[in-house]
Amino acid sequence: MTKRILITGGTGFIGQQLVDQWLLEGHDITVFSRRPAWVARRWQHRVRSAITWSEVQGEFHWLVNLAGEGIADRRWSAARKAVLRQSRIDLTHEMANWATTTQQSFEVVVSGSAIGIYGADAGGPSPTILTEDNGFGQDFSAQLCRDWEHAAQALGARSERLIYLRTGLVMGPHGGMLKRLWLPFSLGLGGVIGTGQQYLSWIHIDDYCRAVQRLLSDTQASGVYNLTAPTPVSQAEFTTTLGQVLSRPTLLPMPAFVARMLFGEMSDLLLQGQYVVPLALQRQGFEFQYERLEDALTQIARTW
Numbered sequence: 103m104t105k106r107i108l109i110t111g112g113t114g115f116i117g118q119q120l121v122d123q124w125l126l127e128g129h130d131i132t133v134f135s136r137r138p139a140w141v142a143r144r145w146q147h148r149v150r151s152a153i154t155w156s157e158v159q160g161e162f163h164w165l166v167n168l169a170g171e172g173i174a175d176r177r178w179s180a181a182r183k184a185v186l187r188q189s190r191i192d193l194t195h196e197m198a199n200w201a202t203t204t205q206q207s208f209e210v211v212v213s214g215s216a217i218g219i220y221g222a223d224a225g226g227p228s229p230t231i232l233t234e235d236n237g238f239g240q241d242f243s244a245q246l247c248r249d250w251e252h253a254a255q256a257l258g259a260r261s262e263r264l265i266y267l268r269t270g271l272v273m274g275p276h277g278g279m280l281k282r283l284w285l286p287f288s289l290g291l292g293g294v295i296g297t298g299q300q301y302l303s304w305i306h307i308d309d310y311c312r313a314v315q316r317l318l319s320d321t322q323a324s325g326v327y328n329l330t331a332p333t334p335v336s337q338a339e340f341t342t343t344l345g346q347v348l349s350r351p352t353l354l355p356m357p358a359f360v361a362r363m364l365f366g367e368m369s370d371l372l373l374q375g376q377y378v379v380p381l382a383l384q385r386q387g388f389e390f391q392y393e394r395l396e397d398a399l400t401q402i403a404r405t406w
């Protein structure tokens with residue numbers, strides 16, 4: 103059945119792949135975006151766009167909320183932190199107000215969040231294994247994700263189901279963390295960051311999109327889901343694997359103090375790890391196409 107879908111963040115690395123998939127399935131899509139001309143060009147006018155809430159017309163079956171300024175794009179000054187919060191939390195509040203005013207009645211709302219909500223682990227060979235049942239951390243990323251989820255709660259009153267996606271590091275061509283690492287690693291300039299013992303909880307973008315699709319259509323799916331592969335890797339293992347896939351050496355380490363100097367507080371994202379498992383998805387029998395990082399990176403290298 104054709105669904106009327108509204109998505110924020112539809113022009114992003116992840117959102118574009120979801121929109122492509124929905125178009126193939128014949129759905130009717132509206133992308134909420136600051137760049138309507140880009141949307142028209144990218145999908146050749148097969149997708150509607152709206153730049154303000156008053157432009158969003160009609161009723162929708164599915165709402166997918168992914169918009170947010172890039173967490174790792176710039177140093178976290180006080181002004182940048184405010185932008186990171188506004189672009190997620192304020193936008194989600196505005197969306198909830200629009201949904202109430204226009205009396206939307208969704209089948210499902212899927213709202214973004216990230217595994218940063220659990221707080222960072224100090225790193226080390228015996229990390230805490232984090233599932234959806236763990237509590238929240240205290241650092242900036244944790245507060246941001248917690249407040250983002252909180253803002254989306256109001257949408258629960260307008261939907262049969264409300265789902266939070268606690269997303270790990272999404273691996274895919276030309277986006278996310280790999281976009282920054284691909285060139286230096288391709289030039290043989292990659293290396294271990296910090297101790298290398300900190301864990302990275304990652305997911306291949308195809309598995310991410312398959313999981314979202316499953317959660318949207320499975321009428322039993324509701325609540326919190328970790329979107330990570332079941333097999334986190336240490337930063338050292340990640341570095342070695344990416345080097346092997348690209349057939350390049352990875353001999354240039356980045357000590358913790360250099361990362362702190364270069365990235366300020368944002369270096370926490372690189373230096374502190376998290377071992378997160380997708381318990382809720384596994385309980386629902388979701389099968390990952392990419393459980394091994396090597397398979398995921400090899401597939402990405404073929405399409406880069």
Ligand SMILES: NC(=O)c1ccc[n+]([C@@H]2O[C@H](COP(=O)([O-])OP(=O)(O)OC[C@H]3O[C@@H](n4cnc5c(N)ncnc54)[C@H](OP(=O)(O)O)[C@@H]3O)[C@@H](O)[C@H]2O)c1
Binds near residue numbers: 112113269
């Ligand atoms: N990629 C990852 O590894 C990862 C991991 C964990 C969580 N996430 C979260 O998942 C979401 C999507 O990730 P992504 O990698 O696809 O992000 P992305 O490529 O950076 O795209 C971000 C999207 O958010 C919209 N946006 C940015 N700033 C905005 C603002 N100030 N107001 C309104 N919209 C704004 C942009 O839309 P327009 O420019 O069209 O307005 C764009 O479509 C993000 O919220 C991100 O934090 C991603």
